[in-house]
Amino acid sequence: MNGSLTGFEERRLAELKEHVAARAAAERVIRPRRRIVLAVAAGAAVAAGASVVTVSSLGGAAPAYAVTKDSDGIVYVTVRDTAPGDVPDVKGLTGQLKSLNVPATVDYVPAGQKCREPRGTVVTDIPRGLYHTPTTIPGDPDGWQMQIDTKLFKPGQTFVWSLDVDPVTGWNGTSTILMRDPVAPCELVPDDSPHYVSTMPWAKATSLGGYQAQGKTVGEVLSEIDKRGLKVTYLVTELAPDKPRYPDMSYVMYPTKQNTPVGKDWFVWQADEVEKGVIRVYVTQKLAAPRHH
Structure with missing residues (x-):
């Protein structure tokens, strides 16, 4: 494994046959399963010039997600755990990221399924600092946050982010990979890859x-x-x-x-x-x- 984050286990997407050639370009993190909720990153909302976008959850009890963008073009996203069973609003999150100049697509992949490959051409020369592997939120062991530098995207690139359920552990996971356009939509098919x-x-x-x-x-x-x-x-x-x-x-x-x-x-x-x-x-x-x- 690539090492460990507090409360996480990192795995490379190279375990999937379709991404063998993209080992240097893909990251996967899994964590104990509850429910994925995306919310404001700790401290991000008070950054100078930060803009905040929030959308109510399906149940209406708490924000389903919020993203922030500071004056340096850094976008922050936080993922928190709550109750199991809910499907994250990936369509809404995709739209909000795009509104903050992140050329992204977010997909939810249930356990036992995967997106049909190939979806596009993988970018292997990812600029340092374009996005960071999710890290634990200080003082919140049940959540993690990620940041994306919008200034480092090149024209014709898409940040492909999958929120999935690990078929072995049942834990929530997240996979990130950078692709060149066009990127095909995620067509769910049975997962026949070895885990x-x-x-x-x-x-x-x-x-x-x-x-x-x-x-x-x-x-x-x-x-x-x-x-x-x-x-x-x-x-x-x-x-x-x-x-x-x-x-x-x-x-x-x-x-x-x-x-x-x-x-x-x-x-x-x-x-x-x-x-x-x-x-x-x-x-x-x-x-x-x-x-x-």
Whole structure:
């Protein structure tokens, strides 16, 4: 991974087959899922000469988003987390960014889907400072903010910003990439790309009373789960198709294969409690060889 931000996990969009050639041009950040709300960036509204644009949320309880632009041509956007289930107003946000001279398109991508590629030609020589990877808002661990320098866009470029739901973790994510015009609209199609799955340190089946599920068969683990009256869901995984880039990413999952029937002779390599009383088991037909560090 590219390092970590407070409360974030960064991943390169190069994990998607269509963007292999654009590894230096794309950024992806994922964070625990709630609901994406875009609001005024902390401190941005008081910047000298700042202009503020806000739009009410669908529910009317709080602003759905607001963007600011200071006298230096810097546009600020903040993303905050609230309740799950709502779809962000990406059309409205796209319009407001354009009104502040950001040639942008914003798309929402549900879990298990992706935008059909190619959408356009990726810009690899991105000017330093054009936009910054989202960073934590000081004093607000549940939000993050991004800034975009409108002076650095060249004619015929579009800032493509996707707000998506990670199919493995269920967390909200954001992907940013710069393209040359024309950029095709996001046509949602099933996501058939491999998603590398990490052995996450917090992934513990805490309701199994210390029972170690790793390495056991699905049948053995199901028997243990049944004894406790718990429910089970599966994350169907396969061995990584290539040499893992990181020691803790030996498996991949394909969203289009999540309805594959799971055999009791399959293996469990990880388990976690996705919600109270529901255990998710990570299953595979073939276990990865042990790694020596």
